[in-house]
Amino acid sequence: MAITNIKNLKEFSTANERFEGAHLLCPGCAHSMIVRELMNATDDNLVIASNTGCLEVSTAVYPYTSWDTSWIHIGFENAATAVSGAEAMYKARKRKGTLKDPDAPVKFVAFGGDGSTYDIGFQWLSGAVERGHDFTYICLDNENYANTGGQRSSATPIGAHTSTAQAGRVSYGKKEKKKDLVAIMAAHGAPYVAQLAPNKWKIMAKGFQKALETEGPCFINTVSACTTEWKFDPKDTIHITDLATDTLMFPIYEIINGHELNILYRPKNIIPVEEYLAAQGRYKHLFKPENRHVIEQIQKEINEKWEYLQRREEARV
Amino acid sequence: MSRGVLATEKRGIRELGAEEFVGWDEVTQGVILPSFESELKENVSHIRPEERDYSDFNSYTATVASWRVIKPVYNRDICIDCQNCWVWCPDTSIISRDKQMLGIDYDHCKGCGVCVEVCPTNPKSLLMFGEAEETEDALAKWPEKKKKAK
Ligand SMILES: Cc1ncc(C[n+]2csc(CCOP(=O)(O)OP(=O)(O)O)c2C)c(N)n1
Ligand code: SF4
Ligand code: SF4
Ligand code: SF4
Ligand SMILES: [Mg+2]
Numbered sequence: 001m002a003i004t005n006i007k008n009l010k011e012f013s014t015a016n017e018r019f020e021g022a023h024l025l026c027p028g029c030a031h032s033m034i035v036r037e038l039m040n041a042t043d044d045n046l047v048i049a050s051n052t053g054c055l056e057v058s059t060a061v062y063p064y065t066s067w068d069t070s071w072i073h074i075g076f077e078n079a080a081t082a083v084s085g086a087e088a089m090y091k092a093r094k095r096k097g098t099l100k101d102p103d104a105p106v107k108f109v110a111f112g113g114d115g116s117t118y119d120i121g122f123q124w125l126s127g128a129v130e131r132g133h134d135f136t137y138i139c140l141d142n143e144n145y146a147n148t149g150g151q152r153s154s155a156t157p158i159g160a161h162t163s164t165a166q167a168g169r170v171s172y173g174k175k176e177k178k179k180d181l182v183a184i185m186a187a188h189g190a191p192y193v194a195q196l197a198p199n200k201w202k203i204m205a206k207g208f209q210k211a212l213e214t215e216g217p218c219f220i221n222t223v224s225a226c227t228t229e230w231k232f233d234p235k236d237t238i239h240i241t242d243l244a245t246d247t248l249m250f251p252i253y254e255i256i257n258g259h260e261l262n263i264l265y266r267p268k269n270i271i272p273v274e275e276y277l278a279a280q281g282r283y284k285h286l287f288k289p290e291n292r293h294v295i296e297q298i299q300k301e302i303n304e305k306w307e308y309l310q311r312r313e314e315a316r317v
Numbered sequence: 318m319s320r321g322v323l324a325t326e327k328r329g330i331r332e333l334g335a336e337e338f339v340g341w342d343e344v345t346q347g348v349i350l351p352s353f354e355s356e357l358k359e360n361v362s363h364i365r366p367e368e369r370d371y372s373d374f375n376s377y378t379a380t381v382a383s384w385r386v387i388k389p390v391y392n393r394d395i396c397i398d399c400q401n402c403w404v405w406c407p408d409t410s411i412i413s414r415d416k417q418m419l420g421i422d423y424d425h426c427k428g429c430g431v432c433v434e435v436c437p438t439n440p441k442s443l444l445m446f447g448e449a450e451e452t453e454d455a456l457a458k459w460p461e462k463k464k465k466a467k
Binding site: 009010011012013014015016017018019020021022023024025027028029030031032033036037042043044045059060061062063064065066067068069104198199201233234235236237238239 | 329333336338341344350352353360361362363364365366369373374375376377378379380381384398399400401403404405406407408409410413414415416422424425426427428429430431433434435
């Protein structure tokens with residue numbers, strides 16, 4: 001397949017953009033950074049479907065589309081279904097010889113937010129992966145239902161304030177831990193599963209290329225900093241994402257064929273998670289004396305997870 | 318106000334909401350919006366944006382310039398063409414061609430300030446100014462190189 005040269009950023013910047021401006025995502029939204037990094041990492045034709053969420057709603061405000069590729073606007077939970085249908089039809093038409101340009105490389109991609117991926121569209125994603133369609137599913141994980149006003153999802157971390165898990169006199173915000181969807185997708189036996197972040201553009205573009213090249217269903221969870229619901233200044237999206245990867249709140253790793261785990265980024269200096277939490281309004285209340293124990297718990301769980309990932313990598317099982 | 322580098326006859330020419338189309342309630346399920354005027358003869362990722370035949374449905378033809386209260390100004394003299402600003406602009410508004418940063422697309426820039434934050438030069442090659450500031454005035458006010466704090 002023909003892929004864009006991502007050796008260095010100068011080479012990468014020669015890609016011809018296929019995601020247009022004047023979409024209506026908030027200023028500083030990481031969703032579009034991730035979409036651009038994916039679309040610029042390949043020059044293959046793309047068939048993309050989006051679950052309902054900020055990305056879908058903001059890039060298809062009638063009468064406009066921001067997509068220069070085939071793009072399917074579908075229901076909240078159906079991007080994996082729609083794209084697996086398109087992929088199945090493509091294969092069938094290729095077999096029957098009814099494609100106009102049978103040699104043109106085509107890749108199938110689905111985008112979903114964490115609400116649609118971790119929760120409401122989960123069984124559709126699981127089904128499409130189990131059926132083994134040749135597609136790449138990318139979750140834009142901003143840890144809340146941003147498009148409908150910031151409700152908690154199963155991707156929201158413990159201690160975060162959301163509109164349906166509020167911090168106040170009797171509560172420190174969300175009480176439950178984040179679901180480990182990366183492990184769940186690896187357990188499907190998918191050939192390529194990863195967690196990536198847009199601040200690490202090269203690792204991310206490489207991971208996208210790997211997923212697009214891999215035959216079969218691939219799943220990538222991407223951290224997507226949400227200026228509106230995480231409550232930080234729009235200019236700081238990359239700074240916040242740096243803190244997410246360097247505190248190991250979002251470790252960057254891949255899992256091949258359901259078992260072979262590779263850590264893709266090791267911070268030179270691991271930053272205490274406090275710095276990441278302190279930079280966002282949604283964690284403000286954790287710094288009150290009565291909530292400090294939640295910060296300690298988050299740090300403890302990060303340390304344990306990092307230890308676990310390193311041991312899994314070493315063990316090659 | 319300048320529309321920025323590589324503006325074309327189609328780019329950012331329409332205010333959101335001022336378009337004349339059938340109403341959204343007349344759009345039926347299964348409707349297709351073509352991104353381009355005519356069928357492409359070539360893979361779109363091999364055609365430069367300024368050479369594409371965008372249709373009126375493409376958001377390339379719309380502008381969000383009115384969202385801005387502050388704007389980034391670009392100073393070519395200091396820029397090292399690292400492309401940090403290009404890779405992280407959420408609004409496809411940093412225009413780079415042949416590995417060179419050319420400038421800003423003010424039709425689509427929302428003034429988030431991300432490009433300024435990720436610019437590594439000293440002083441920065443991009444800085445935020447009030448929307449009404451003239452580019453020449455902004456460039457005349459550019460700060461000196463900052464000394465490293467001891
Ligand atoms: C079946 C269904 N339930 C609820 C909704 C309303 N809805 C639209 S977008 C959205 C939130 C999306 O959250 P997420 O998937 O995390 O994407 P984000 O907006 O955060 O990117 C909801 C609940 C819907 N469109 N369809
Ligand atoms: S609410 Fe968050 S995810 Fe949605 S457009 Fe705004 S910044 Fe992006
Ligand atoms: S201010 Fe934001 S939208 Fe404008 S060019 Fe810079 S990064 Fe892009
Ligand atoms: S980030 Fe700064 S130095 Fe790098 S290309 Fe952009 S303006 Fe030039
Ligand atoms: Mg979300």
